[in-house]
Amino acid sequence: MKKRFSFFLVLLLALSTFLAACGGGDDNAQGGEGGEKPAEKKEQVLNLLDSSEIPSLDSALATDQVSFIVLNNVMEGLYRLGKDNKPVPGVAESYEVSEDGKTYTFKLRQDAKWSNGDPVTAHDFVFAWKRVLDPKTKAEYAYIMYDIKNAEEVNTGKLPVDQLGVKALDDYTLQVELKNPIPYFISLTVFGTFMPQNEKFVKAQGDKYGLEANTTLYNGPFVLSEWKHEQGWTYEKNPNYWDKDTVKLEKINVKVVKDTATAVNLYETKQVDRVGLTAEFVDKYKNDKNFSTELEPSLFWLRMNTKKEPLNNVNVRKAIAMAIDRQAMVDTLLNNGSIVANFTVPKEFVVGPDGKDFRDANGDLVSYNVDEAKKLWEQAKKELGKDQFTIELLNYDSDSSKKIGEYIKAQLEQNLPGLTVNIKQQPFAQKLELESKMQYDLSFSGWGPDYQDPMTFLDLWTTNNPHNQTGWSNAEYDKLIQEAKTTLLGDLQARWDAMLQAEKIVFEEMPFAPLYQRGTAYLQREYVKDIVSHPFGGDYSYKWAYIE
Helix, strand or coil: CCCCCCCCCCCCCCCCCCCCCCCCCCCCCCCCCCCCCCCCCCCCEEEEEECCCCCCCCCCCCCCHHHHHHHHHHCCCCEEECCCCCEEECCEEEEEECCCCCEEEEEECCCCECCCCCECCHHHHHHHHHHHHCHHHCCHHHHHHCCECCHHHHHCCCCCHHHCCEEEEECCEEEEEECCCCCCHHHHCCCHHHCCCCHHHHHHHHHHCCCCHHHCCCCCCEEEEEEECCCEEEEEECCCCCCHHHCCCCEEEEEECCCHHHHHHHHHCCCCCEEECCHHHHHHHCCCCCEEEEEEEEEEEEEECCCCCCCCCHHHHHHHHHCCCHHHHHHHHHCCCCEECCCCCCCCCCECCCCCEHHHHHCCCCCCCHHHHHHHHHHHHHHHCCCCEEEEEEEECCHHHHHHHHHHHHHHHHHCCCEEEEEEEECHHHHHHHHHCCCCCEEEEEECCCCCCCHHHHHHHCCCCCCCCCCCCCHHHHHHHHHHHCHHHHCHHHHHHHHHHHHHHHHHHCCEEEEEEEEEEEEECCCEECCEECCCCCCEECCCCEEC
16 A cells, blocks of 8 residues: 555555554463363463554545555445455445346444444544545545546545535435446455545544544554554454454553564464564574465555656666565575566566456566666766766665665665665654655565456556655556446456556556565464455454464
């Protein structure tokens, strides 16, 4: 997500690498004196795990899976994803669209409040969205708002912020003007970057906003009552939430645990209610009644810094992409339902105007081929005039990521003679920062969709996208993506064909090497009900969850 499906929208994922798992609570049986023992009653407390610290709860600056999961549960935008993964009203009660599809008028509910008791108004959305697009904010996700009239011009400093096509007609009426009619705009509004912010509170906190539990203001189902950095955080039910009667959980405890064996032990000793499993634990637990797997639309790949030698050579990049046995990786190293990725738009994510899955149309675009990899590698060495190269692999510091990094190093050093790979493991937030600054050679990375459309993966590789982070640029690719976002919106088949063509162009120059589409294997207590998993946006909603 960093983050990041067929209705359109992301991110970071019960990442088998970013995110170790979610977990659970102890039994709290209550017995009676004499007569029949009453039914066991469990407190509405859920105990979960994560493998990473929260980088930021400032919705203007958040870019990763962990932050977006938390934001999805402590904040609420105009709409949120419901239990069936379709947008349902959040702060907005309803909306109207103009005949040309370019103007949306949202009516906001008057009972939505911030956790300090202030009303949530249309002005909070105007302030938040202008703040995202203000060049001074340096929001990496600003581009996701570029469908709004003048958004790109504001973000690039060509127009003042007050020219943005969003205004509060009154306290509870928000008007949004778009550049072009886009069929997935309501889906976009569930994404974290579109959430409101209380101007007075944000300005009072200054640079500390979103960095502590008490320097953040909430308007969602939960608030953060505690946030101990690198250790964990606690959600508590928000008494000011407009739909608080729907929320059953009183508390959610999240503990940061990077090691899977430790996480599984916490589950076994009933200290957590849900845990993600890595390969060595899947075989042990696959017959357990609480075991489940699911294929997600999140992808993992090796980003390549095309500005650095030898990765500035296209044959080096292609050799790397062909030198890794992905099938062995998903079968033995992951063993969690993940599948080989030879593409940049995942399987079973979105279908086109003809009803066909995007993947069925474009198929596999690269494959494991050691002989061809060696040939390209030798050709590259001649072109670069060297026989030996040392490159650094930037990686996360979670348990499963370490194993993946070691596997990639072994594959590349074995199949590309003369190559040495050194691994640099970093905590989550620091790794994201190094990627953003392009201070890496290779980087093991993941991306979950922001909305349900191929564009959420394809526009990553455009020249000016802040999440490109490879230095790769291709004018033909940029043109196809721009057309698919603008002039082709009236011809959905032509738009689809342009996106299919664009995906092929990326694989001609290979600024990244795809690895796998993530599956997750996990154990969850049978008494934990209705944790809703989302294919895009924040990965989980706890609004409807309860302990049975």
